[in-house]
Amino acid sequence: MTPLMRVLVVEDSPGDAELIAVALAESPRMKFHVSFAATLAKALEHVLSGVVTDVILLDLSLPDAFGEATVVRMREAAPSLPIIVMTGLDDVLFAERTVALGAQDYLVKGDFTGPMLWRAISYAVTRMHLGMEREALVTELRAAVEMKNKMFGILAHDLRNPIGAVSGYAELLEMTEEKSLSTVMITSLTAIRESAAYMNELIEEVLAMAVTDAGEVKIIRQWIDLGAVARKAVAVCAVAAAKKRVRLAVDAEPVWAEGDAVKLEQVLNNLIGNAIKFAAADDVVTVAVVEADGCKRLSVADHGTGISPDVRVHLFKPLIKGKTGTAGERSNGLGLYICSRIIDAHGGSIAVDSEVGRGTTMTVVLPDTLLPPPSEGARRNVS
């Protein structure tokens, strides 16, 4: 059985319309059912009245519409119908424009044969269907991702409360009942508290990822002193370092750059945290800030276990878990991914230089920006 294709020919010249009808009638493989409309208004009426139509052949010089506007108005009325433009104007640029506006094809009158028209119609319909299918999939996928991120957010928010209660109670017991607790009890409480802290860290990072994945990482651009950011990050990490008897050294001069102080501190905290994780006792972790060749470099160097090349490849990919730290610290595989997203948003880059057994240096390079140096007031705001 030959398939039936319902064609609406929008053409005000009876002669041209007749030629198209004849060309379509000659088709051996496909049966065409042709309707005519002499004006755009008639065509829109035809389409909107619910008459089933598979494809529209559209002339662009109609009594009530001319040029690109004809395509736009037709598309608006019937966004799911493939349109083939047929016009006397042989202009490549104009043809490209009409296709960009949503036409499936552009044929020049008197320049095509019957078989060319049949093929054009058949391909236009197929392309349109594929396009619509893809669009529906993309919409569905977007909604699914958005839903997932929203769920992540809600879950993370709602988990903070009970986890806070777990760690809070454990800590309270340790503090208030210290004397009446046995060694086993205290060890257990510490384990409870540390597990809760790990869970909380995981939640923070999942939340951060949900936020960064949902779209562009939002950077609040300000002139900031990277040296001050580094010193602050080192101060935050001091407790964790002291616990593992790792010494933190800062080698940071004031280097002014345009960036988001909070986000960059988050990156540094993460890098320093990793360095501490893989450091042995009495190791030194050096945090340095230098300005060279118009670039601002933040680096965190350790003399820890180093990262093997096969791990290095996947270092900045999400959810690829790293090694366990020297004191059994766990990894959730999100930290460095989030770092790289933040640095990307700054227009910078993050690099790793590592040798197994020798240590690792993570370097963040921020581009030199063209903004004028900060005024005195702005300096005071940051420091």
Add this chain to the structure above:
Amino acid sequence: MIKKFDVEGIVVLIVEDDATMASLIASIVTAMGATSAIAADGSEGLRMAHERLPNAVVCDYYMEPVDGGCFLAGLRNSRIWKVARIPVIMFSVETDEMVVCKLRNFGATDYIAKPFNPQGFSERLYSVVDPQPEHQRGVGMDFHFGAPEP
């Protein structure tokens, strides 16, 4: 270590709809040597603040049906002077700066992000409580009052 109050008879009102969290805070308050009272939402919190005239309030932000923001606004606009001046520590899982800023403008004395550790919590609570006797409370402590800063 948990920070302890220097004087006796301190009352802290806890406004929190999560019973586990409320009882954890109550335990910290007890360990600090003070008495606690628990309200399960903002409206009950407002009623209890007027009845008990606590030395400080710690209040969750997300609550149903009356949330912490409404509680804070209600408290700061109380016609009873002593109630309007009670120091309030807001706490929440929210770390969004806009929310924190809004709460400060509403007149929150301090803000603590969940999860918090008992020691830090006790230190913050200690620092907002005015240890003076009730009839002198608030005198010279204008920074407790919640007028938005310019």
